[in-house]
Amino acid sequence: MAKPAPMCESAEPSTVAMSDVADRIGNELAELAVAIHRLQVLISPLLNEAALRNPAHLQELQDIDHIYQKVGNLAEFLAALALILPQQWLLDPRTASQVITLSALASRLGFGAETISASNHTAGDCDFF
Numbered sequence: 001m002a003k004p005a006p007m008c009e010s011a012e013p014s015t016v017a018m019s020d021v022a023d024r025i026g027n028e029l030a031e032l033a034v035a036i037h038r039l040q041v042l043i044s045p046l047l048n049e050a051a052l053r054n055p056a057h058l059q060e061l062q063d064i065d066h067i068y069q070k071v072g073n074l075a076e077f078l079a080a081l082a083l084i085l086p087q088q089w090l091l092d093p094r095t096a097s098q099v100i101t102l103s104a105l106a107s108r109l110g111f112g113a114e115t116i117s118a119s120n121h122t123a124g125d126c127d128f129f
Helices: 018-053 056-084 103-108
Strands: none
Touching (some): 018 056
């Protein structure tokens, strides 16, 4: 994927090129595709074994592969857009980044964890899966 564009010097400090945003999101999707593929490789033997008892499990394995392909294709799509978006198309991603609850993800997208309002999340809240 293309190297992220630096923050635009002539614009407000919080303004970034749309191409940079598209590229960073594309990079995140590419990493998700890799993680999905690793998960698929890990659980494939289990689902294949389960498919001997219930053929519906084979469909689940195919669904995971389809998700992997879609995420990878979306990553490539955004990477291609990032290359052709005009550098003068700028935006302030702070408001949009406030919906990102993972501070590490917000930081990788280049909008920093500091843009996430701490008041949106109660201290001590934790999601277990």
